[in-house]
Amino acid sequence: MNINATLFAQLIVFLGLVVFTIKFVWPPIAKALDERASKIAEGLAAAERGKSDFEQAEKKVAELLAEGRNQVAEMVANAEKRAAKIVEEAKEQASVEAARISAQAKADVEQEMNRARESLREQVAALAVKGAESILRVEVDAQKHAQLLSTLKQEL
Template identity: 85%
Template sequence: MNLNATLFAQLIVFGILVWFTMRFVWPPIVKALDERAEKVAEGLAAAERGKSDFEQAEKRVAEILAEGRTQVTDMVANAEKRAAQIVEEAKEQAVGEAARIMAQAKADVAQEANRAREALREQVAALAVKGAESILRSEVDASRHAQMLASLKQEL
């Protein structure tokens, strides 16, 4: 066999194979590779977008948490202020009520004292009248008068 003819035939078959591969096999492979590269690029872009969205969401969550903490702190401070205010109002009401009760009690005590004085005056007047009546009915005698006064003292 002739090496030149074989080599030439192999070159022709190789050329046909290269042409066939370039014409029918290579374009679908390149197309598939391009599609795959495009999908990978889209996936990477989506991953980057997801990463940036995640970072933004984390920032937003941190802001919301900080805002929530601030609101809770404000609410607690307002509640403490309101509680102190309620306590002060209750103290003021209690002091006012105590003053009113004390004034009422003093008035009641004064009334009772006046009643007792009036009753005592009436009793003293009655005893004085009774003593005078006794003195006037009996004869005038110093020893008897002293005795009567002593008995009146015991009655008082």
């Protein structure tokens, strides 16, 4: 055999193999590689979207936490204001009640004083009548009696 014919036959077989590979083997491999590349690209895009969504979720959670803290602070401030208002109202009511009790006590004291005065007047009048009775029993002098009665009247 001739080396040229063998080389030429090997060249034809090699070229046939290359054509066969390019026509039948390479397209499915290229297709599989393209599909794999697109899946990887989709996965990377999904990961990027997930990362972006995660960052947005973190921001939203931070905003919600800040809003919640603000609402809690506002509620606490409102509760403190309400408590101060309730305390102030209680003080006012206690003040009004104390004034009412004081006025009632003064009125009661005034009534008792008036009763005591009336009782004293009655006792003084009774004593005056007794005194007049005893004076009249001892002697009857109209001028002295009138003077005594006017003195008693002024004292009362």
